[in-house]
Amino acid sequence: xxxxxxxxxxxxxxxxxxxxxxxxxxxxxxxxxxxxxxxxxxxxxxxxxxxxxxxxxxxxxxxxxxxxxxxxxxxxxxxxxxxxxxxxxxxxxxxxxxxxxxxxxxxxxxxxxxxxxxxxxxxxxxxxxxxxxxxxxxxxxxxxxxxxxxxxxxxxxxxxxxxxxxxxxxxxxxxxxxxxxxxxxxxxxxxxxxxxxxxxxxxxxxxxxxxxxxxxxxxxxxxxxxxxxxxxxxxxxxxxxxxxxxxxxxxxxxxxxxxxxxxxxxxxxxxxxxx
Amino acid sequence: xxxxxxxxxxxxxxxxxxxxxxxxxxxxxxxxxxxxxxxxxxxxxxxxxxxxxxxxxxxxxxxxxxxxxxxxxxxxxxxxxxxxxxxxxxxxxxxxxxxxxxxxxxxxxxxxxxxxxxxxxxxxxxxxxxxxxxxxxxxxxxxxxxxxxxxxxxxxxxxxxxxxxxxxxxxxxxxxxxxxxxxxxxxxxxxxxxxxxxxxxxxxxxxxxxxxxxxxxxxxxxxxxxxxxxxxxxxxxxxxxxxxxxxxxxxxxxxxxxxxxxxxxxxxxxxxxxxxxxxxxxxxxxxxxxxxxxxxxxxxxxxxxxxxxxxxxxxxxxxxxxxxxxxxxxxxxxxxxxxxxxxxxxxxxxxxxxxxxxxxxxxxxxxxxxxxxxxxx
Numbered sequence: 106x107x108x109x110x111x112x113x114x115x116x117x118x119x120x121x122x123x124x125x126x127x128x129x130x131x132x133x134x135x136x137x138x139x140x141x142x143x144x145x146x147x148x149x150x151x152x153x154x155x156x157x158x159x160x161x162x163x164x165x166x167x168x169x170x171x172x173x174x175x176x177x178x179x180x181x182x183x184x185x186x187x188x189x190x191x192x193x194x195x196x197x198x199x200x201x202x203x204x205x206x207x208x209x210x211x212x213x214x215x216x217x218x219x220x221x222x223x224x225x226x227x228x229x230x231x232x233x234x235x236x237x238x239x240x241x242x243x244x245x246x247x248x249x250x251x252x253x254x255x256x257x258x259x260x261x262x263x264x265x266x267x268x269x270x271x272x273x274x275x276x277x278x279x280x281x282x283x284x285x286x287x288x289x290x291x292x293x294x295x296x297x298x299x300x301x302x303x304x305x306x307x308x309x310x311x312x313x314x315x316x317x318x319x320x321x322x323x324x325x326x327x328x329x330x331x332x333x334x335x336x337x338x339x340x341x342x343x344x345x346x347x348x349x350x351x352x353x354x355x356x357x358x359x360x361x362x363x364x365x366x367x368x369x370x371x372x373x374x375x376x377x378x379x380x
Numbered sequence: 381x382x383x384x385x386x387x388x389x390x391x392x393x394x395x396x397x398x399x400x401x402x403x404x405x406x407x408x409x410x411x412x413x414x415x416x417x418x419x420x421x422x423x424x425x426x427x428x429x430x431x432x433x434x435x436x437x438x439x440x441x442x443x444x445x446x447x448x449x450x451x452x453x454x455x456x457x458x459x460x461x462x463x464x465x466x467x468x469x470x471x472x473x474x475x476x477x478x479x480x481x482x483x484x485x486x487x488x489x490x491x492x493x494x495x496x497x498x499x500x501x502x503x504x505x506x507x508x509x510x511x512x513x514x515x516x517x518x519x520x521x522x523x524x525x526x527x528x529x530x531x532x533x534x535x536x537x538x539x540x541x542x543x544x545x546x547x548x549x550x551x552x553x554x555x556x557x558x559x560x561x562x563x564x565x566x567x568x569x570x571x572x573x574x575x576x577x578x579x580x581x582x583x584x585x586x587x588x589x590x591x592x593x594x595x596x597x598x599x600x601x602x603x604x605x606x607x608x609x610x611x612x613x614x615x616x617x618x619x620x621x622x623x624x625x626x627x628x629x630x631x632x633x634x635x636x637x638x639x640x641x642x643x644x645x646x647x648x649x650x651x652x653x654x655x656x657x658x659x660x661x662x663x664x665x666x667x668x669x670x671x672x673x674x675x676x677x678x679x680x681x682x683x684x685x686x687x688x689x690x691x692x693x694x695x696x697x698x699x700x701x702x703x704x705x706x707x708x709x710x711x712x713x714x715x716x717x718x719x720x721x722x723x724x725x726x727x728x729x730x731x732x733x734x735x736x737x738x739x740x741x742x743x744x745x746x747x748x749x750x751x752x753x754x755x756x757x
Contacts, residue, residue: 280471282448282477
């Protein structure tokens with residue numbers, strides 16, 4: 106769809122091309138390091154090094170048949186799902202509270218809720234370690250799930266807040282006037298309308314947990330190791346291309362998550378257009 | 381819908397109708413010193429169409445929201461019959477509400493929207509389907525049950541909102557400028573529909589608007605709000621013909637205003653010397669024996685040409701403009717440094733020539749003298 110059918114001037118055409126060149130360069134800068142690891146997953150060598158002399162699927166096979174890695178995959182999905190669920194519930198409630206009309210300390214509270222996005226993760230992990238140790242939460246799934254939920258919640262707050270900014274609060278009043286309790290009004294009216302934001306936030310929260318390694322390093326016992334944690338020790342101990350295989354699998358999952366987010370965004374736009 | 385009970389159908393009957401809602405010394409302030417609503421008393425009678433009329437910021441919407449339960453009074457109590465409402469959340473009040481922007485649920489079909497209050501009340505599916513159908517028939521939109529709100533025009537959406545607010549048979553329905561977003565012709569049509577629903581269902585309606593024409597045509601009684609207080613509560617005719625103070629006189633309907641000083645006062649009659657030097661005899665409303673006064677005259681009560689013969693006070697001016705309105709002419713007259721407007725029915729008025737000298741006047745009972753200090757908000 107072309108919004109602007111006016112003929113372009115020479116300088117406009119030039120600046121358009123320059124913009125395209127910069128955009129492509131930026132995209133390469135962002136994506137190339139991620140893609141650099143992928144060919145190594147299909148190397149038939151013994152070490153994680155270029156150049157690749159021959160290709161094989163042996164490291165992929167090794168990844169999928171290893172008990173250690175299977176455990177890591179299971180842990181990643183288990184911790185990711187639980188922490189995303191927890192982050193989604195807490196983050197959605199926080200976003201709704203913060204979307205209300207102004208109250209004293211709203212900005213401070215918003216900053217506080219979003220702080221996990223900016224606090225250096227190492228500091229957060231060390232703090233968690235000392236906080237959790239006396240509570241017996243280190244070396245436990247509970248501890249890691251709680252840690253990841255706190256890291257994922259800000260993403261939910263951001264996406265749900267964005268959905269709520271287009272939400273007509275009169276609808277909640279209408280629901281109340283028609284006899285719906287606040288909880289029922291939330292379930293029947295607000296939740297269906299902000300659902301794209303909630304699910305997008307949940308996916309981001311899952312992704313945040315899925316690639317998180319620092320708090321896992323501090324808090325996880327060997328039986329709670331996740332994929333990134335296993336890769337981290339693999340890098341220190343063996344440097345075998347199985348790490349590249351694990352990376353390739355994680356990239357595929359990340360791409361699937363991104364695609365899901367994009368689909369949701371389109372759906373939300375359609376809903377907004379018809380609302 | 382319920383068949384109408386034995387309810388008063390003419391406004392004169394409401395004087396004796398029982399009270400449904402009482403506002404008792406209601407005040408509302410957000411910051412502790414500026415009052416949006418000040419120590420307000422109001423009785424809403426069962427079965428009446430009561431309009432809260434006023435400029436924005438006058439407190440009328442705040443009163444409606446307090447009755448609905450979306451705002452909490454800072455002090456005072458609202459009674460619904462014998463029940464104090466202060467501790468009752470909105471969803472337990474059983475009051476229907478129609479919003480200016482319709483507030484239909486965009487993710488539900490029209491039928492689902494109307495079924496919502498019935499589902500919340502736990503009605504069975506068959507009963508819900510029956511009531512939804514009847515509600516759609518009532519607002520004369522039987523064919524649209526499966527559509528979405530965004531597929532309807534503004535007028536249709538507002539009729540669906542009406543059906544949804546009435547389907548659970550509330551005795552009290554609140555309307556917050558429900559026709560504000562519609563164009564003039566549709567608005568007049570909807571005014572008529574709301575009015576006939578009010579009468580056929582025996583509803584008690586509290587209606588908020590800043591449109592005084594709408595208030596005059598629809599209401600049994602009108603409460604004029606300004607500065608958080610009710611300045612006058614009366615039926616439309618009394619409000620228009622006998623405004624209690626200068627603010628009501630200028631806010632409701634059109635008016636000409638002559639400022640001056642009181643020369644003499646004898647009972648209900650006062651003589652006012654206008655700034656232009658004319659002495660006018662006027663009906664004293666809220667003025668004392670001396671001091672300033674504002675004489676207010678409706679344009680349709682200004683007589684011109686031969687009709688001034690026999691009037692006590694006649695003023696001479698110059699015709700500035702004559703505007704044709706179909707059923708009437710508006711004659712703009714420059715006199716005493718003012719723009720005086722006279723409304724003449726087209727059929728019995730000869731259009732005066734622009735630029736010509738013209739004599740005009742009015743009966744002293746049509747000239748009402750007010751305290752100018754009480755003509756502002």
